[in-house]
Amino acid sequence: MRRSDAFLTFTVALLGLLGASFADAVRGVGAAQQSLAAKADMVEQLGLTDLVLFTEARYTRHPSQADLHSAFQDHPFAMDHFPSGSLLPPPIWKGRP
Amino acid sequence: MRLWLNKQRNLLDFSLSSLSRRRGKTLGMLAVYTSIVFLLASVMLFSHAIRREAATVLAKSPEVLVQRMVAGRHDLIPARHLDAIKGIRGVQSAEGRLWGYLFDPAAVANYTLMVPTNPRIEPGKVVIGDGVVRARSADPGDLMSFRAHDGSLVQFKVDHTISRDSALVSADLFLVAEEDFRRLFGIAPGLFTDLAVSVRNPREVIKIAEKIDAALPDTRIILRDEILRTYESVFDWREGMLLVLLAGSILAFAIFSWEKASGLSAEERREIGILKAVGWETGDVIRLKMLEGLVVSLSAFLVGYLLAYAHVFHFGAGLFEPVLKGWAVLYPKYKLTPFVDELQVATLFFFTVFPYTIATVVPIWRAAIVDPDTVMR
Numbered sequence: 001m002r003r004s005d006a007f008l009t010f011t012v013a014l015l016g017l018l019g020a021s022f023a024d025a026v027r028g029v030g031a032a033q034q035s036l037a038a039k040a041d042m043v044e045q046l047g048l049t050d051l052v053l054f055t056e057a058r059y060t061r062h063p064s065q066a067d068l069h070s071a072f073q074d075h076p077f078a079m080d081h082f083p084s085g086s087l088l089p090p091p092i093w094k095g096r097p
Numbered sequence: 098m099r100l101w102l103n104k105q106r107n108l109l110d111f112s113l114s115s116l117s118r119r120r121g122k123t124l125g126m127l128a129v130y131t132s133i134v135f136l137l138a139s140v141m142l143f144s145h146a147i148r149r150e151a152a153t154v155l156a157k158s159p160e161v162l163v164q165r166m167v168a169g170r171h172d173l174i175p176a177r178h179l180d181a182i183k184g185i186r187g188v189q190s191a192e193g194r195l196w197g198y199l200f201d202p203a204a205v206a207n208y209t210l211m212v213p214t215n216p217r218i219e220p221g222k223v224v225i226g227d228g229v230v231r232a233r234s235a236d237p238g239d240l241m242s243f244r245a246h247d248g249s250l251v252q253f254k255v256d257h258t259i260s261r262d263s264a265l266v267s268a269d270l271f272l273v274a275e276e277d278f279r280r281l282f283g284i285a286p287g288l289f290t291d292l293a294v295s296v297r298n299p300r301e302v303i304k305i306a307e308k309i310d311a312a313l314p315d316t317r318i319i320l321r322d323e324i325l326r327t328y329e330s331v332f333d334w335r336e337g338m339l340l341v342l343l344a345g346s347i348l349a350f351a352i353f354s355w356e357k358a359s360g361l362s363a364e365e366r367r368e369i370g371i372l373k374a375v376g377w378e379t380g381d382v383i384r385l386k387m388l389e390g391l392v393v394s395l396s397a398f399l400v401g402y403l404l405a406y407a408h409v410f411h412f413g414a415g416l417f418e419p420v421l422k423g424w425a426v427l428y429p430k431y432k433l434t435p436f437v438d439e440l441q442v443a444t445l446f447f448f449t450v451f452p453y454t455i456a457t458v459v460p461i462w463r464a465a466i467v468d469p470d471t472v473m474r
Contacts, residue, residue, distance in 0.1 A: 003117075004109035007392065014399035021406045021437075028410065028435035036153050036434060039263045044157035046213050047194055047293050049324055051151055052228065052268040055207050055427045058198055061269070062209075063331060064324040065162070065291075067171060067317065 108381070112388040115368070126354070127397055133350045134401025134449050135408070136343055141441055142409045143417060144336035149436035151328040154266055155321075161294040161306060162194075162319040171317075173288040178313055182294055185308045189297045193289030195278050199243060199271060204232035206427045208271040212278045220274040223253035227261040228268030228427035246283035253277070261430060268429035339417075354453050369464045370471075382465040383458060390457035394450040401449075402442070410435040 042048065050062045059066035116123045163182065165174035174193070182191045195212040208229055218224060225235060235241065235255050242252045259267045279286065294309070296302050306318045372382055408414060410433060418428075 002106070002110055003113040004106045007109065007113055011395065011399070014396070014403065017403050018399060021403060022439070024406075025410075025435040025437040032434040035262050036150070039154045039266055040157045042259075042263050043154055043266055045215055046211060046267075046270075046272070047159050048266050049155070049158050049162065049319075051155070051265055051328070052209075052226075052427070052429045055209075055228070055269045057207075061198070061207070064319060064327040065164070065171075067166070067169070 108385050108388055109392075112385050112392060115385075116389055116392060123393065127393055129350060129353065130393065130397035130449075130453075131401040131404070133347060134398050134445070135404045137347070137449070138402045138405030138442075138445055139408055139414065139416065140336055140339045140343070141445060142405055142437065143414050143433070144332050144339075145438050145441060146409065146433045146436045148329060148332040150265065150434055151332070152325060155324055155328060158321055158324050159293040160296055160299075160302060160321050161309070163292040163294060163309060163313070164317045164319065165291075165313075165315055166317050167315070171291075173284065173290065174292055174316070176287045176289065178316070179289075179292060181312050182292060182309055185305060185312065187297055187301045187305050189295045191292055191294045194291050194293050195275060195284070196290050197278075197282060199281070201233070201243070204229075204427075206232050207269065208427075209269050210271045210273060210278060210281070212275045213272050218256070218272055218274045220276045221252070221254060222256040222274070223277075224256050224259060224270075224272040226259045226267040226270035227264045228429060229271060230258050231430075232427055243281065245281045251277060251281050264429035265431045269427045355456055366464055369461070373465065374470075379462070379465045383461050386457050386461040387454055390454040391450070394453040398446055398449050402445070406435075406437075409433065 049064050052061070054060035163174065163178070165172045165178070176193060179191050179193060182188055192214065197210050199208045199210050200206075201208060206228075212218075223241065225233075229235065233239075233241065235258075237255050237257050239255045240252055241255065242250050245251045253273065259270060273281075278284070294305075296305050302320060302322075306320060309316065309318055369382055372385075373379075377385075408416065413430075413432065
């Protein structure tokens with residue numbers, strides 16, 4: 001087998017897998033619709049506001065509910081204690097009064 | 098056409114032979130290139146998928162939330178605020194929510210306690226999320242005890258558990274009855290954690306928020322839109338943080354590949370000289386070297402992207418888990434929905450494949466236009 005044939009076969013196989021990954025993504029999103037709807041219903045039913053990503057502190061568990069000072073409220077001069085605080089930006093508010 | 102195709106195949110044969118003569122260098126380059134594409138694609142796929150999932154799931158979170166602030170801290174809100182809010186025209190309904198945190202010394206973990214209004218939980222019973230199930234090895238029927246604010250023991254019987262499918266929003270939930278919640282924390286009737294308000298016309302949300310703010314100056318208002326945008330920025334920020342951490346290696350790779358692609362070794366110069374001497378045209382030499390670049394960059398992109406796809410959507414993004422877990426004891430076990438943005442993939446393709454291929458052209462062109470005799474000397 002010529003080198004070029006081997007390379008072209010390898011590339012076509014990879015392109016096939018790339019196409020398959022897109023097909024897998026479409027299938028996965030379709031299959032997850034029910035579970036996404038169930039999660040959204042649970043959010044509506046229980047009035048949930050945040051994802052469970054960091055459970056160690058209230059401002060990392062519920063970043064959308066925390067105020068801008070909550071990371072520094074433990075004592076005066078307290079710096080943000082938890083490393084995950086650096087992975088979370090402060091909440092965003094609209095320019096309301 | 099057939100002639101042209103044959104010519105291209107011969108060129109490809111020649112460039113593959115040329116690459117295999119420098120096997121060590123080529124494989125090293127391919128490995129580094131593939132890992133960079135893998136890391137970039139993993140960050141990109143993970144951030145996009147979780148951002149879309151958050152937007153889909155949180156689209157039904159409370160429309161308006163009203164918190165009471167005292168001296169810069171979130172405080173309990175009295176039920177009389179509910180009447181004031183219900184009196185504002187355009188408000189469809191308003192209800193008090195009871196929720197908070199409970200530290201469990203047995204699991205060394207924080208739970209999110211909530212009092213659901215629908216379905217109501219019977220006093221003495223609890224519904225727990227998947228993270229709590231795993232942290233306490235609890236099953237339906239088990240008993241869990243906690244010390245209340247006054248030191249007395251409050252016991253809960255696990256009624257049922259919440260499915261792992263929804264762990265992303267419910268892993269640390271501990272759903273209890275209103276009586277138990279108030280007893281545990283000593284919260285008097287008529288006080289709530291915050292108020293959830295729904296508005297008749299979604300276009301009036303900001304106006305109603307302004308009215309609530311004017312009527313209740315000691316409150317802070319959080320809109321659903323702000324929750325969604327907070328999550329949008331959480332994942333933008335996190336993607337940015339990861340990219341900043343990766344920036345060093347990306348930069349090192351950029352310098353390495355530029356050096357590799359744009360600087361010609363004496364051996365390569367000689368090779369070009371010989372090709373020109375035996376009658377190759379400048380265009381053919383450039384095409385040959387571009388093919389070499391394309392073979393390396395296209396293979397690296399395809400392998401790197403496919404590995405990243407499998408890593409994020411089929412192996413639970415194991416490499417990012419330590420970063421995402423932070424100090425949390427309860428971390429949700431969830432499988433991301435494979436939301437893939439084709440435009441992002443195309444952008445990644447463009448920025449990883451083209452620069453390397455193009456970077457090979459300029460030095461080759463310079464070497465190829467010089468007299469073969471000079472190049473070979």
